[in-house]
Amino acid sequence: MAKLTRYTSFEALKSDIQPNTRTEAERDRVYTELEEFIKLLQQDLAAKKKAERSDGQ
Numbered sequence: 473m474a475k476l477t478r479y480t481s482f483e484a485l486k487s488d489i490q491p492n493t494r495t496e497a498e499r500d501r502v503y504t505e506l507e508e509f510i511k512l513l514q515q516d517l518a519a520k521k522k523a524e525r526s527d528g529q
Contacts, residue, residue, distance in 0.1 A: 479485040494502070 479488070
């Protein structure tokens with residue numbers, strides 16, 4: 473959020489776009505880690521919902 477307050481307008485923000493310096497392998501690794509994290513969150517949420525349903529009965 474601090475980076476957003478550095479600019480006085482959206483046009484100034486757009487003009488300061490930095491090029492992507494990650495290699496394709498790095499992008500793939502980060503994307504895979506993100507997918508794994510999302511899967512863990514989904515499993516955790518499903519477990520919590522299941523626990524709430526079984527507690528309520």
